[in-house]
Amino acid sequence: MKIVVGITGASGVVYGIRLLEVLSDIAETYLIISESAKKIIAIETEYELEEIYALASHVYDNSDLAAPLSSGSVQYDGAIIAPCSMKTLGGIASGISTTLITRAAEVCLKEGRKLVIIPREAPLSLIHLENMVKVKKAGAILLPASPAFYHLPKTVLDMVDFIVVKALDVFGVRVNTELIKRWGTE
Template identity: 55%
Template sequence: MIIVLAITGASGAIYGIRLLEILSQYKNIKTHLILTSWARKTIEIETDYNVSFIKELADTIYDENELCASISSGSFRHDGMVIAPCSMKTLAGISQGYDDNLVTRAASVAIKENRKLVLLPRETPLTAIHLENMLKLSKIGAVIMPPLPAFYHKPQSINDIVDHTVSRVLDQLGIENDLIKRWE
């Protein structure tokens, strides 16, 4: 499998980082990572991770302005793209077809090639504009998955909450995982 992962500057970089950590453990999965400049800043502010470590987890790394990257073309085949977290700016760009960076371009390619696109939009409260952009993308097949915590699995830590969301993302990609106790 080949998975494209973008981490944008919205709060919640830990979702993308944890997803990348899990994906890096699968020998049969190759990851292509886009880290935006604001993602780097958010990682610095919100986590104890450093960007060098995160880059080492990915098989291929791109700069957000690298519009000639392989993942910007429909001829590059992959099994899905995840944007975790997805800023409202990125969501709006994708919704409007405004491909001004590699994240929005790769997402547009996923849409036009009918590939899985999973977005973890991070903002609250949501405006009517945010909701309209999410609805528009949902109607064309994108999975809109705000990282909202669930409590039926009785999380004991922030890591448990993050892993629950990451497990659900992996489910969307068809990747078996045992990060969480399943509902019975």
């Protein structure tokens, strides 16, 4: 499986990093980190960028619109934007693909591939909500960064994993069930 992972400048960059950790030995990943996300990684985590790059199979610059991912003729299964800022969401919703992340998202929508968007903002303005409706209508799957509590998370990582597993469920990637306890299972 080939999955694009876009990390943008919203709070919760750990979602994208954890996704890469989980996918590292089960999928080929194409990582793009926006410039704002790089700043937030430094603020919110103890990861060095090089450590995060090492988790991915391929790394591209968000300004590299000539990267293979920009073309619909390059085959990948889909993309997960984790977390997705309201700016990147707006770009996708309006079809203005000035970055590689928005372009890869556009390719997924036009080619009918899976696009999982993990938006993070609070509270949400009408513009944010309308952009979410637009991308949903265009075929994206919106997975808000709002973990449940019924699995009795004990750590922040437990809460992060809840969302990571949900994102991978969309791709039919069944990860180690130790990551989360699913409701209704022993």
